Amino acid sequence: MYAFGCYKWETFSYSGEAGIARKKKEAEMANILVVDDDTDHREFVVQLLERLGHSVIAAENGQRCLGLLRNHAVDAIITDIFMPGSDGIELITELKKMGSQIPVLGMTGGFKGVIRPYENLFAVLANAKVLHKPFGTKVLETALGEVLVDAA
Numbered sequence: 001m002y003a004f005g006c007y008k009w010e011t012f013s014y015s016g017e018a019g020i021a022r023k024k025k026e027a028e029m030a031n032i033l034v035v036d037d038d039t040d041h042r043e044f045v046v047q048l049l050e051r052l053g054h055s056v057i058a059a060e061n062g063q064r065c066l067g068l069l070r071n072h073a074v075d076a077i078i079t080d081i082f083m084p085g086s087d088g089i090e091l092i093t094e095l096k097k098m099g100s101q102i103p104v105l106g107m108t109g110g111f112k113g114v115i116r117p118y119e120n121l122f123a124v125l126a127n128a129k130v131l132h133k134p135f136g137t138k139v140l141e142t143a144l145g146e147v148l149v150d151a152a
Contacts, residue, residue: 030075062086103147
């Protein structure tokens with residue numbers, strides 16, 4: 001689990017059998033921050049994650065996400081790439097500047113003709129998979145499971 005404190009990221013680790021059990025439980029029920037400017041889609045993703053047993057908080061842009069991270073420990077961030085204010089690429093850049101180890105999943109509905117370069121840039125910067133809207137529960141569950149396991 002990752003927490004933001006005193007302007008640096010602190011990583012909490014667990015060892016032994018208790019640690020393995022804790023990591024497994026965290027993968028089953030993680031604290032997720034969803035970032036999307038589209039209110040309907042943001043609420044849709046929050047509902048999918050809650051049905052999967054996760055605890056979810058939501059933000060409408062990257063700036064709000066960074067503010068929430070000051071007070072909430074999260075296991076993963078799922079963010080839209082294209083947003084007004086502070087988009088997913090700016091969010092990833094800020095997280096990296098802060099030394100964040102929080103795994104990130106991207107999501108996009110894309111814009112015809114420009115999606116690939118930005119999607120590829122996001123994937124490289126975040127070392128993350130990008131989900132294409134619309135996506136369903138299984139796609140989300142599989143991608144989130146992969147990033148949580150990779151981060152453990």
